Amino acid sequence: MAKKRKLESKESNVQKSSPIEVVVEDVTSHPLCLHGPTLLFSNEKGRYFGCSSCRNKKDCTIHIDEEDWEKENVKKRNEKYYSLIPKIDKASAWKNFNEVKSCHYSNRAYCNTCKELYIMSQSKKHLKDHRVTMSLTDEQLTHPSSWLPTLENDAVEAQYMFTKKSVGTILGILKNNKISNIICIGTPSVHEAAQAHPDYDSILLDFDTRHHLFNAPNKYIWYNMFNNYMFNGNEDERILNKFFKKSKNGGICVVMDPPFGGRVEPLAHTLKELEATYRRVCERPDDDTLPVLWAFPYFSEPYIRNILPKIRMHDYQVEYEKHKKFQSKTNTGRKFGSPVRFFTNLPLITIDLSNDKNYKLCDKCKYWVAASNNHCNKCKECTSKNGMTYKHCNICKRCVKPTFFHCGVCERCCQQKGHVCGVVVESQSCYKCKEKGHKQASCPQQTKGNKKRKQA
Ligand SMILES: C[S@@+](CC[C@H](N)C(=O)[O-])C[C@H]1O[C@@H](n2cnc3c(N)ncnc32)[C@H](O)[C@@H]1O
Numbered sequence: 178m179a180k181k182r183k184l185e186s187k188e189s190n191v192q193k194s195s196p197i198e199v200v201v202e203d204v205t206s207h208p209l210c211l212h213g214p215t216l217l218f219s220n221e222k223g224r225y226f227g228c229s230s231c232r233n234k235k236d237c238t239i240h241i242d243e244e245d246w247e248k249e250n251v252k253k254r255n256e257k258y259y260s261l262i263p264k265i266d267k268a269s270a271w272k273n274f275n276e277v278k279s280c281h282y283s284n285r286a287y288c289n290t291c292k293e294l295y296i297m298s299q300s301k302k303h304l305k306d307h308r309v310t311m312s313l314t315d316e317q318l319t320h321p322s323s324w325l326p327t328l329e330n331d332a333v334e335a336q337y338m339f340t341k342k343s344v345g346t347i348l349g350i351l352k353n354n355k356i357s358n359i360i361c362i363g364t365p366s367v368h369e370a371a372q373a374h375p376d377y378d379s380i381l382l383d384f385d386t387r388h389h390l391f392n393a394p395n396k397y398i399w400y401n402m403f404n405n406y407m408f409n410g411n412e413d414e415r416i417l418n419k420f421f422k423k424s425k426n427g428g429i430c431v432v433m434d435p436p437f438g439g440r441v442e443p444l445a446h447t448l449k450e451l452e453a454t455y456r457r458v459c460e461r462p463d464d465d466t467l468p469v470l471w472a473f474p475y476f477s478e479p480y481i482r483n484i485l486p487k488i489r490m491h492d493y494q495v496e497y498e499k500h501k502k503f504q505s506k507t508n509t510g511r512k513f514g515s516p517v518r519f520f521t522n523l524p525l526i527t528i529d530l531s532n533d534k535n536y537k538l539c540d541k542c543k544y545w546v547a548a549s550n551n552h553c554n555k556c557k558e559c560t561s562k563n564g565m566t567y568k569h570c571n572i573c574k575r576c577v578k579p580t581f582f583h584c585g586v587c588e589r590c591c592q593q594k595g596h597v598c599g600v601v602v603e604s605q606s607c608y609k610c611k612e613k614g615h616k617q618a619s620c621p622q623q624t625k626g627n628k629k630r631k632q633a
Pocket residue numbers: 178179182230322337338339362363364365366367382383384385400401402403434435436437
């Protein structure tokens with residue numbers, strides 16, 4: 178659901194220093210909402226169950242205090258969701274797809290108002306005021322993400338699809354790792370490219386149910402990545418397990434691109450649960466790693482590293498269609514490119530950008546970095562995160578953005594623009610981990626003991 182992903186390149190808009198924490202635990206006994214099991218949240222007022230997926234209360238109003246969940250009447254009332262979550266019939270959708278496909282392309286249509294793929298000569302109901310895409314070519318039928326209208330009402334915020342180049346880069350990374358099976362979580366364009374390529378196989382796990390109209394039943398799972406929930410239950414679990422099993426030959430990788438403002442903790446928990454499934458189904462040892470390629474904004478790096486230490490951020494700027502802001506510098510002439518990077522546990526050197534002139538191979542880091550990134554011999558790494566060239570501050574003993582200066586009063590490097598001594602603005606970095614996007618009070622690197630003391 179692209180809705181939740183307000184594309185702002187301002188880091189303060191994302192991963193805000195929210196006082197709400199997610200209590201990461203098994204969610205199977207939690208109350209349900211239309212998005213599957215809720216998550217347990219905790220703030221200074223107490224602990225409550227809320228929607229795993231909707232950040233905006235308007236989109237999903239569920240709110241149950243933790244202590245109320247013990248009450249019979251609350252449990253009883255929540256049961257209604259079992260019947261409220263609609264069922265999708267993948268088998269008949271696939272039958273319909275093949276019937277539509279057998280027709281001449283001029284007779285094939287998709288109604289976005291009704292979310293139906295249909296044969297035009299057989300249906301008149303969509304004629305009036307419905308949003309219909311007509312004359313679907315074979316290419317369109319197998320690549321619906323390239324033309325399906327965005328789920329959002331706001332037409333200005335187009336879909337957040339990777340450019341063809343980014344999809345090619347992803348398939349290239351997998352090839353370099355000799356991986357041919359892909360679990361596409363929220364990445365329909367990668368799934369569609371993999372399906373069309375003889376060297377890959379894939380399965381799409383996505384919340385957007387429109388994909389079941391275009392996929393064979395074993396190629397799409399209606400899924401929520403924030404609670405690792407499969408809406409079709411056991412049947413889909415079996416399908417995913419089968420996909421894992423098959424990957425004993427050819428390797429496997431999760432390729433995930435969550436909505437922009439999604440929280441790291443539940444996503445990381447989902448990856449851990451999928452890893453456990455992978456080890457169990459594929460009979461892998463307990464310390465075996467499930468390969469992951471996760472597209473997410475660079476300013477989430479400290480959060481991700483904190484929870485998943487094996488995952489590292491690469492410097493490649495992931496490009497998106499129709500988003501000038503998110504395309505590479507050379508395409509748009511803009512100073513900054515996309516803030517989205519790959520977070521991965523695959524060797525960074527396998528992200529080969531040798532044919533992209535915006536990148537260079539750092540012989541010290543031994544992987545490809547943005548051409549504008551400078552290797553700092555003091556920090557011993559290519560330190561830029563956001564595409565600018567960082568400079569080293571000898572007092573702070575770290576590299577900072579070029580727009581920062583060392584303030585003697587504050588005894589730290591601060592953003593030049595609008596600096597007021599003693600005032601920590603949100604876009605400044607955390608005093609503890611020196612990273613941006615949060616203040617010390619909500620630093621992900623805070624020890625558990627510290628956090629508890631703060632809450633008490
Ligand atoms: C930002 S788009 C990524 C699309 C990707 N860049 C591509 O080109 O295929 C986010 C994707 O995640 C899906 N999505 C949104 N919320 C989700 C959720 N809670 N669980 C699973 N998928 C979700 C959307 O339907 C969409 O396909």
